[in-house]
């Protein structure tokens with residue numbers, strides 16, 4: 362697995378914190394199919410939207426996106442606006458970034474395992490083998506978006522993944538170790 366963090370808002374230490382959180386939970390997400398991690402390539406952008414170089418989608422209110430480039434290559438974008446610059450700890454500074462990142466990693470997992478299959482030419486897609494359709498109706502958009510099966514999966518799991526990492530990180534801080542064995 363290859364992970365690259367791109368951000369002009371993070372220093373080296375912060376980048377490795379984010380990378381650690383990403384690795385910690387992506388391994389967990391793929392625990393039942395770890396072979397799929399072998400050639401997985403994720404580029405994480407924590408920058409303004411245009412930094413991804415992908416402009417052809419109108420996602421005005423969007424704060425995070427998961428782009429599938431190939432079967433194994435993904436760009437995860439999260440807006441730098443979610444960084445809490447007044448926070449006192451590294452965890453609280455990036456708490457929101459982590460939530461969005463874990464959410465997008467669930468989409469990476471859905472795409473990589475084939476649970477989610479988009480059709481670029483139509484609003485139809487498949488989730489768990491079942492056909493769904495993205496409805497563009499503006500009035501119903503919010504409700505429709507949150508009711509999609511792939512979003513229920515992603516929103517539900519982002520909370521669990523964040524809590525999971527938070528517990529791990531608290532242990533790291535408490536005992537001041539990252540790894541051990543006997």
Ligand SMILES: [Zn+2]
Nearest residue numbers: 464468512515
């Ligand atoms: Zn989503």
